[in-house]
Amino acid sequence: MTLQPVLGEIILAITASQFMLLTGLSKSKKRPDLIRLMAVVGLLAFAFVGFVTDRNVTETFGGAFINDDFARYVKLIIGLAGAAAIVLSRNYLRSERLDQYEFSVLLVYAVLGMGIMVSSNDLLTLYIGVEMQALALYVLAAFNRDSLRASEAGLKYFVLGALSSGILLYGASLIYGYSGSLRFDGIALALQGDYGPGLVGGMIFLLCGLAFKISAAPFHMWTPDVYEGAPTPVTGFFAGAPKLAAIALIARVLYEPFGDLAEGWTLALMVFAGLSMVVGALGGLMQTNIKRLMAYSSITNMGYALVPLTAGTLAGVAGMLTFMTIYVVTVIGVFACILQMRIRNGIVEQISDLSGLAETNKGLAITLTVMMVSLIGIPPFAGFWGKWFAFGPAIGAGHYFIVVLALVASVVGAFYYLRIIRLMWFAEANEGFVAAPRIERSFSLVSAVLLLAMGILPFITYPGLNLIRDAASSLFG
Structure with a gap:
């Protein structure tokens, strides 16, 4: 051994x-x-x-x-x-x-x-x-x-x-x-x-x-x-x-x-994916706490990640890996931004605490905006390519309903991401908000987070896709 x-x-x-x-x-x-x-x-x-x-x-x-x-x-x-x-x-x-x-x-x-x-x-x-x-x-x-x-x-x-x-x-x-x-x-x-x-x-x-x-x-x-x-x-x-x-x-x-039972578990995955996208998209609309909002965002994104697996093909596994890679890096970037912000009573948790962030720390506001736009899936940001590779295999397998539901959920979910962007750029600054002292006048951490976000771009180039395709191929012998 x-x-x-x-x-x-x-x-x-x-x-x-x-x-x-x-x-x-x-x-x-x-x-x-x-x-x-x-x-x-x-x-x-x-x-x-x-x-x-x-x-x-x-x-x-x-x-x-x-x-x-x-x-x-x-x-x-x-x-x-x-x-x-x-x-x-x-x-x-x-x-x-x-x-x-x-x-x-x-x-x-x-x-x-x-x-x-x-x-x-x-x-x-x-x-x-x-x-x-x-x-x-x-x-x-x-x-x-x-x-x-x-x-x-x-x-x-x-x-x-x-x-x-x-x-x-x-x-x-x-x-x-x-x-x-x-x-x-x-x-x-x-x-x-x-x-x-x-x-x-x-x-x-x-x-x-x-x-x-x-x-x-x-x-x-x-x-x-x-x-x-x-x-x-x-x-x-x-x-x-x-x-x-x-x-x-x-x-x-x-x-x-359970590869030979694909017809059975494909239906189960479609049910899980559909319910997750609906619950996550609608539940996030009512949230005022940013961590609860990210919880519902996570539920929605797990629904997106299950969509390519319903295809039961190598492309489906590769699409899931591509989507999850981009999602993991993006969500790390979002929480990196949250951890750099404070209010007088402690860490930022309420969405309203982000009001006027662009006035307090424009670099941090730009970084968080990039992350939110990526989560929405607007091209050319990385989140768009994640959904592109995730939904493509399901379309190829003829699962049009679940893909249409995913697109509708993306539109609904875009509302609460855009609400955060609006608060950061167009609302009055929160008097109790302060950025972490070490980065208030510095762009070092902001630059690092942006580089982290841009680090996912190699995964949508040919070397990155080949690595993911090799990984997916190993499940098929």
């Missing part, structure tokens, strides 16, 4: 359980910064190690763990998103007196769970990855122990997450009982012979459990409350990397073991 395919996860496990925790026992005042640096280095190593090792060696642990091109690409984005979340959280944690080393440790463990998720090749590995990620995220949601909202968010997330885990486990038990195998290839083999209705029912239960992880309606009820109550850097992290890991796992589960 070779450990090369699991090398990235070994790096994260050693980084979190040895270096970071042992360093945490020291009494140095620079302890949080040192552990933050360790976490960022470990996450960057995790992101790139799959591309510098032998890519012909893909399986280990008896085939239960697979590190193919699909897993490598998703881990690249997840690792970079995790590193960005740690870097962007530094000033917030200090200002809120939450700068504890455990934050970085928990985030690394969450990314470790995501890595196991996207590389799982049997039901047991799948469950281990899902629960390792979830347990770390439950604690991160309630990281501010002195906040009633944060404690409530963590408790709601834990209770509903436990329910979803039960649904997922029940589905896995049905699948194992009717197929006689935990391995994905064994399940696919069982589907080629005579199989009972329990196997299909198990797939539906498994899919429902995973739909909770991406906030797909009707399993979205936890999202607005958890996003609002959790610390802002945690909310930004929730909106990106965990969603990519979960939807990548959904793609692997549906396209590999």
Whole structure:
């Protein structure tokens, strides 16, 4: 047995359980910064190690763990998103007196769970990855122990997450009982012979459990409350990397073991996508809290991400990866901007607090405007290309209704993004608003965020598309 395919996860496990925790026992005042640096280095190593090792060696642990091109690409984005979340959280944690080393440790463990998720090749590995990620995220949601909202968010997330885990486990038990195998290839083999209705029912239960992880309606009820109550850097992290890991796992589960049941799960995905787009678009119209607004935006965008998967083709998986890459980077940019703004009572949370931002800090207003326009999907911004590659495969498969619904949801959702832009540029400045002192007169962070936003452009060029196409191809053998 070779450990090369699991090398990235070994790096994260050693980084979190040895270096970071042992360093945490020291009494140095620079302890949080040192552990933050360790976490960022470990996450960057995790992101790139799959591309510098032998890519012909893909399986280990008896085939239960697979590190193919699909897993490598998703881990690249997840690792970079995790590193960005740690870097962007530094000033917030200090200002809120939450700068504890455990934050970085928990985030690394969450990314470790995501890595196991996207590389799982049997039901047991799948469950281990899902629960390792979830347990770390439950604690991160309630990281501010002195906040009633944060404690409530963590408790709601834990209770509903436990329910979803039960649904997922029940589905896995049905699948194992009717197929006689935990391995994905064994399940696919069982589907080629005579199989009972329990196997299909198990797939539906498994899919429902995973739909909770991406906030797909009707399993979205936890999202607005958890996003609002959790610390802002945690909310930004929730909106990106965990969603990519979960939807990548959904793609692997549906396209590999259940590929022969495409007609059944295609309808289920269309229902999840349609409900998510409607609930997210309409729910966001009534929000006054920017974190709750981003929660409903996340629900809508997960609906968009499910649209290409309904095609059941290689182009559909590639479209999902392209859309999710652009979405993850864009949402990191949005929360990076939010974390740089303050009002006299603390961090900016109300949408009305953004009034007149262009007068207070024009660079920050430009950056946030670019992000919002990208989320709307207006060309030539990157969000447009994300939707272009997402909706194209569904059109090719003849799923015109779901694409039309997605376009209508995009138009409705544009209203609340444009409302933010209007407040920033045309409303009177909020007297209680101040930008973070370090960037009030400086464009350094604004420039960095803009470069981060522009960094997604290579993914719509030929080298980027080839990388995504190779990743998608690995699901099809």
